[in-house]
Amino acid sequence: MDLKGKRVIALGERDGIQGDAIGKIATAAGAEVVLQVTHCFV
């Protein structure tokens, strides 16, 4: 899928993939990251 121009909500988790990692790859692919968070349930 082409992410260029898409608006992305990046919901990461500390024990999985962090929100900033998702945001970084989405931004590099041309997406607009409108929300980026990393949840922690510990």
Place this chain on the structure above:
Amino acid sequence: MVILGTPTAESSELYAVTMTEGDPSWAGALAGTALGLPVFHVTEDEVKNGVNKELYESEVGVAEMVLDLPVIQEAVKKVRERSSTPVA
């Protein structure tokens, strides 16, 4: 669209349902609010094939190795096919 980085099938399904059908626990602000957003896990081919491969490997590669990807991806896909609006 929503991209998840959740580590288990259970958490992936919970996030996906919350972003499409509303909070299933009826405890949060999205209780009863069906947003219908298209939800993907970051490791799914739809996302993975659309991003820079080197950057993906450096940011996601290590975490990807320890996650049970087939069950996580199936959990998100099931909710997406049931309740998400298609990606424009």
